[in-house]
Amino acid sequence: MAEKVSSSSKAVFALAGVLFLAASGAILGWFRQPRELRLDPPLSANLDRIKLMPNGISGSPPESYFAIGKPYESDAWNLSQGKRLYAWFGCGSCHGDGRGGVGPSFLDGWWLYGPEMVSIVASIRDGRPHGMPAFRDRMTSEQIWQLAGYVQTIGSYKPKVAAPSRNDDRQTRPAENRGPAKILFDEGPAGVHPDQGPTP
């Protein structure tokens, strides 16, 4: 009798297990995209074709950006690459740890050209008045998008799920995944209202 019982319950077990596995796999696979270490060259060339508004603020990214699933804003690998690029290309020498210095801050709640990816990409690629150099000839398009995604992450009012964590450096502000700019967006009775940074 014991044999029969265990074999029928085993079958149910196995079935339940397989179903559970399949369901979890499907759910995870649905919102998960594989890590893309190097974008296809045609796609990466296409990333350059952003359409800006005439004043250089906002616009629309190329269709291909949506086709690959907007990875530069939401993908942990690209954001962490962006964080490294931020250090490697000396962004900190003007923008500090994101709180600004000679250049404007990224987490004071003000975006001089708006927080859209295209604006940030354009700022990095083409430069901006009052000292922002153009990195068009020093970085690949993919790197520019990665860096832009990271810069956007520094100042986002709610930490992104995939935002990078602290570096192995001295701590000067909470890491991006702790939402360093979060406090600026508090609506509370006595929220923080910093003055706007330097104007372009």
Add this chain to the structure above:
Amino acid sequence: MTQDGDGLRDSSMEGSELHRRLTAIWSTPSGLWGALSTVDHKIIGRRYVTTAFVFLALGGVLSLLIRLQLAQPEARFIGPDRYNQIFTMHGTNMMFLFAVPVMQAMAIYLVPLMVGTRNIAFPRLNAFSYWVYLAGGLLLWIAFAVDTGPDVGWFAYVPLAGPEYGAGKRADIWAQMITFTEVSALAVAVEIVVTVFKQRAPGMSLDRIPLFVWSMLVTSFLVIMAMPAIMVASSSLILDRLVGTHFFNPAEGGDVLLWQHLFWFFGHPEVYIIFLPAVGMVSTIVATFTRRPVFGYLGMVMALIATGVLAFGLWVHHMFVAGLPRLGESFFTASSMAIAVPAGLQIFCWLATMWAGRPVFKTPFLFVIGFMVIFVIGGLTGVMVASVPFDTQVHDTYFVVAHFHYVLVGGAVFPLLGAVYYWFPKFTGRMMSETLGRWIFGLIFTGFNLTFFPMHILGLQGMPRRIYTYQPEMPWSGLNLFISLSAVILALGFLLFFVDAIRSARSGSLAPANPWGARTLEWATSSPPPPYNFARLPVVDRLDPLSDDIEAVPVASGLRVDRRELLTSSVVHASPEAREASPGDSIWPLWAALASTLMLIWSIFSPWAVVWGSIPLAITLIGWFWPKGVPEDEA
């Protein structure tokens, strides 16, 4: 605890009446609900073993992928990123999801039978530990399936695994999987210690405990003392990564070497957590197939304990190239070499047993002989890498890969396969094929040596570990191709083993209660054992309590048959102390495991999971421990 009049006793009951009543009270109800809520150590043990072997098969497939990629220079079957995940998964899976759990699983099944009791101590905790283990395994493998498998090596060194370089959730998955398996391993360790100390059959004093049980007792103490280190380590790693603590950040006063110390303070005893159960298995198999007790019982037990103690004094030999003071290097070299003494003692005791006995070369015994050959080679290279100058040369090369595969596969998997052949009749009531078994042993032994021996040479030629490919100019391609081809032989052996196991479980020849003429208590009951293990608890008066006539084992009577009841006995002399109730089936361990799973996985994403996730966990634990309205010992 001898007050009479409460409940129905077995004293005056006939065999069939006793069987009927014990079955009614101890058996697991049929159906899904019964399967999910069972606390029978045999059912849970079988599940554990089966699951662990599934993970072994999966890990084996990964190793074949590795060999496919390395078979030729500049191969392009697997990219570097996927390769990092694959070797990390292979190591993590084999260590945490296969080797440790499978040894504990064998103990869950066998220890209660070998000490002559009816269920493991804390049976609901046992059920809980299985579900937690399963959840941890699923977490790791599902993550790997969706390209989030850990890619930082099975020991996840910081800073590579830390917040700065370990992008995404891959290292978090690794760290949290550790938490799952450690929780389950700790739970099982506690159960085994209590079972061995307090539930031994009357008369089984410390010097009459079977060697396998001794080995599992020592192993369980190792688990209890080693695993907290890794839980601290993995929790600190997650904290560093998620909330930005600075345990491993040198710029803020943390220390990356702290990780290595914490990890290897667990990681080296881990090797013995895997090896000591194998020592017990080998001792059991040797005694049975040489038809005499193991030579030097006391020496064997002392060697087990000495190994257990020394295991905590040599973790730093994994860190010889990390930069150590000279005195530290010398100390850990000496202690690493010292552990060869108890290991050598064990080997010589087994040799003496064989020398003095009349060996019967059945499959389990063949695996034991294979174990001795391979483990001695692994031990010799172990003494070699214990020396700092040599280790500095071969550190992180394939020499080390060869060494630890010789030690781990030779020292644990060979005895385990022997043990599966040996105890299969007890687990399933059916024999595995002797003919196939010999083929399997031949294939695995040959395949193993052909696969891993050349890795010593590759290592001396300078081939580093964990590389996903190598250039054609390197003098490694010939040996690598040879290794990959040999791996096919090894894989064939394992495939055949799985075929034989599944086939035998369905249609192997029926096994008698004691097919090998063994002398330990698990063979004193039918194969497979009834839900209550022993109709009457055996009484032990010597080291090998079984004679050729199973019926001749003296038994104790007077236990109640209207509730789950077993005997507790004193630690040293195992004189009976009390009749104790054993908990019945419960679904709450499963709910508690699901609630823990929810909290642990959620906590990869948000620290608030620990707060909100503790609510369902508290609810399930309250349900688990809710007073039943009966005196406590009625359980």
